[in-house]
Each structure stands twice: as C-alpha cells, then as structure tokens.
Amino acid sequence: MAKVQPRKILIAVEEIYHEGGPVAETPLLRGAIMAVIKNPFAGRYEPDIQWFMEDLKPLGREMASRLVERLGGAEAIEAYGKAALIGENGELEHGALWHAPGGYAMRETLGDAKAIVPSSKKVVGVGGRLDVPVTHINASYVRSHFDSMEVSINDAPRADEMALVLVMTTGPRIHSRSGGLEAWDIKGEDGLK
Template sequence: MSLELRRIVSHVEELRLVLGRSDEDGPLRKVAVCGIYANPFAGAGYVENLSPIVAASAEVGSELGRRAAALLEAPVQSYGKAGLVGTAGEQEHVNAAVTSVFGDAFREAVGGGRAWITSTTKMAGPGATIDVPLAFKDEIWVRSHYDAVEVSIPAGPAPDELVVIVAVSNRGRINARVGGMTLGEAQS
C-alpha cells in the first residue's frame, strides 16, 4: 500500500535579526514541507492494525525529507516532524505515519542524524496550525537548537486527510544563550 498524495504545502522562513541583533552564524533558515494524503482509515471506525500506514510512511519520509533539504539550501542541523489528522480519522492514524520507519527514511534523506526526531501530532480541521518542534540532529541536549516552525495548512486537513510534516533548519536560534551543551561540544 502507498498513501495517496493529494498535495504538498511548503513553508520557508529566513530570520536575520532578533531584537535588532544577529550573531556570527548568519541567518536562521527554517523549512517545513507538508504532504497532504488521503487517510485510508478515515470513517472506518476503530482499526486495530495500522501497519499499512507505517509501512507506507518510509516513502513519505524520503520524499518530504528530500524536498525539505533542497528548500533549505544549506546543510541540515536540526530536524523535527509532526502530523495532523482530519476529523474522520483518529490521532493514532497520523502517529502511524510518523513512527521510526518514517523517521529513519526522513533522517537519511536529509543527510543523517544520530538524535531521535522530536515530534507532535493532533486531530484538526481545515486551516489548522501546528508547531513542529526542532532539535539538533546529532545530540538532543544542544539547547541552542530547541526551536519550532509554525505551520498552517490552507483548507486542510479535510476530514479524510492526513497531513505529514517534516521540518529542518540550518542552525540554532539567533543569539541563543541559555547554556547547556554547545554545538561544538556535541560535534567533538
């Protein structure tokens, strides 16, 4: 089984200054790519076995990851994932779409990473907004990279849709200064 792709929505944000200041690392670029898919279990009531969505999610992770990395136009330092399910489904349907099968394919598509991929999911209606969490791809404890990308899906999700979202960034927050493990420490 493969998930039927209905459309793709992409979001690119470039932040240059925070309170009139920048730092030596240059602009912060954040990208989110959202695949809107038909939910094969929408309206079906309780379905015990969600493995068809899990299996199909590897292809989704690869495709969305490739698109996000291309739009970032820089090496990926942080990543995250999220999902929305329309009201004719249940949250578990979109959770099945963003398991480690999806995550491993996404990770490979963006150049690797050793850290687990932060995520969030929820049920929503058209025009929903979700914050996709971001963290450093090789070490979850690098606080400078704790961030998020706010994503809104125009006219989606429809009741019978799944929205699967990947997000990447090229660096940590501008002027990050809350301590913890540094990027340099994580890379050594």
C-alpha cells in the same frame, strides 16, 4: 496496501535575520514540508494499521529530499522535527504512523544523524495549526537548537485526510544565548549529548 497520493504539498522556508538583536550576516533558515494525503482509516476503528507505515516510507524519503534541497543540502541541516495533523474523522493513532517513516527518512537523507526526531500530532479541523518541536540532529540536549515551527494549510486536513510534516533548520535560534550544551561540544555517542 494503499497507494499514497498527496492531494497537495506545501513547502515553506523562513529566513530569519534577527529577533530584535544584531542582524545576522547569514540568516537562519527554518523550513517545513507538508503533504496532505487521504487517511485510509478515517471514519472507522481499524485494529490493524501498522502496515500503512510501509506505504508512507517513499513519501517520507521524497519529502526529506525536497526539504533538504530547499535548505541548501544535507551539510547545512542542524536540527529537525516531524508532525502530523489528522482530520476530524481520524484518530491520534493514525498520526503516530508517521513517526518511523518521517523520522527515518530524515535521518537517512542527512546521513549520520544520531538524535531522536522530536514530534507532535493533533486531530484538527480544516486549517488547524500545530507547533512542530525541533532539536539538534546529533544531540537532543543542545539547548541552542530547541525550537519549533508552527505549521498549517488553509484547506487541510479535510475530515478524511492527514497532513504529514517534516521540519528542518540550518542552525540554532538566531540569538541563542541560554547556555547549556553547545553544538561544538557534542560527543555524538548516543544522540543525547
């Protein structure tokens, strides 16, 4: 088993007051935490990679806790997403190893979140950018919470690294008015509606 030691961690929080419409009394907070780690499979094809998910679990829990704290506590979080940026000597499948550790860490930290955690992944060069999709934590069909956050770190991921990402928000898009299922109409039975 590999010891997961981040080279660096970045936390970014946006405070969104308006998108050209009325100014909100309370801003929408949209935050991301990114951990840049060594990719133990960089530079070679390795058939057995699933064991690395266990190693990533503690990092996922730490990242989720830190981001939740920055955004005002678990009760404030309404939407989430996750992603992985894989350095050039890695492969897309290495980023897929973040699905379970990152997703379950957020759900565990938030308590009773029911919806699947949306995700994206991409092999990039240093400074590569990626949009992280975001949906409501309890019902994926809540249209007001369909969102994304673009993430990047100027010196990462290096060719033998991965940047693992968690994103959370404190509410719907600031001027949401596109209709569909509303948060107050969630049934909470299956993570969809």
